[in-house]
Amino acid sequence: MKPTVGRIVHYVSHGTPGGEYVSQCRAAIVTATDPDPEDVPEPGQVFAGLAVLAPEGMFFNSMVLQDEDSHAGGTWHWPEREGS
Template sequence: MQQHPAPSVGRIVHYVSYGTPRGEYTSQCRAAIITEVGDYPPDVPEEAQHNVAVPCGLAVLNPTGMFFNQGVMQSEIGREGGTWHWPERV
């Protein structure tokens, strides 16, 4: 399993859009910037924080404009709509 860094303000991530219910628009990855990082549970030591998802605030960059969202959870495996993940290495 790949180890990811702990999220921090200013990092570039991918936000996964929801898409539309009837499929006119599909779920897509969009560039986003972390604007805030939520609190880790108090029992998680700093050296283990890269293994724990915390809610983050994001500034999401869409082709037609920006939107801001708080409390977005990280999802490296499922990558369902409304979550963020680290960009794939290419």
């Protein structure tokens, strides 16, 4: 599925090196899509600009890489579906 402006996704926070704060999912809104192809390091990678909503405040990030597999810190992914 391709991200579009206004969609809700999950941003994965980095956490802290000492483990005081763990990496966790935060709600984010897609604010930009389709970066210049010259800016994409690997063909097929998907990037999006995000407005991340966190308890500490809101922040904006451009060129955030999609990671549906490992959910590494600093990436975004589609929200998981809950079973009924």
